[in-house]
Amino acid sequence: MKCSACGKFMAAAEGVTCPKCDRKSHRACVKVPEGVQVQPTWLCPDCKIRTPRKSDQNTPVRGLNSEYIIKQGEEKPQSPVAQGFKESELALELRRFREELRETREEFRSFRQEMFDLRNSLKSCEERLDTLENKYTRLEEQ
Secondary structure (H helix, E strand, C coil), rough: EECCCCCCECCCEEEEEEECCCEEEEEECCCCCCCCCCCCCCCCCCHHHCCCCCCCCCCCCCCCCCCHCCCCCCCCCHHHHHHHHHHHHHHHHHHHHHHHHHHHHHHHHHHHHHHHHHHHHHHHHHHHHHHHHHHHHHHHHC
16 A cells, blocks of 8 residues: 555555545654554544634633733833834835835836837847848859
8 A cells, every 4th residue: 555645655554544534654754653552533634734623712822911911091002113113204115115116117117118129129130131041042042
């Protein structure tokens, strides 16, 4: 039989079987140590990903400190980034960004036009070369 994780052949005794999908995998491929009894609730990585998670509202939030709790009547504290920027500075920064974006668009437009002109020049050169080749071929034939 083939391992569902790596695709290599294996003996039945070498692997573990997922109780949900019945696929077999090498222990090393699914990170199950040798000699360890697999629990009936164990799932292969594919089934584990596909299993919807349950939302438990009673689960405490990790790292919740009193400094992050806003009490009634208090203002929401600003982040350090927001404290460092005033609204006028932020507006000015946005305006500069828009100008740079506009300039970049104009550069791209001019670049596209140059490429179009270059393409047309190459096309005309190619036509002239074809004409010269035809004349040369006719001269050789004479």
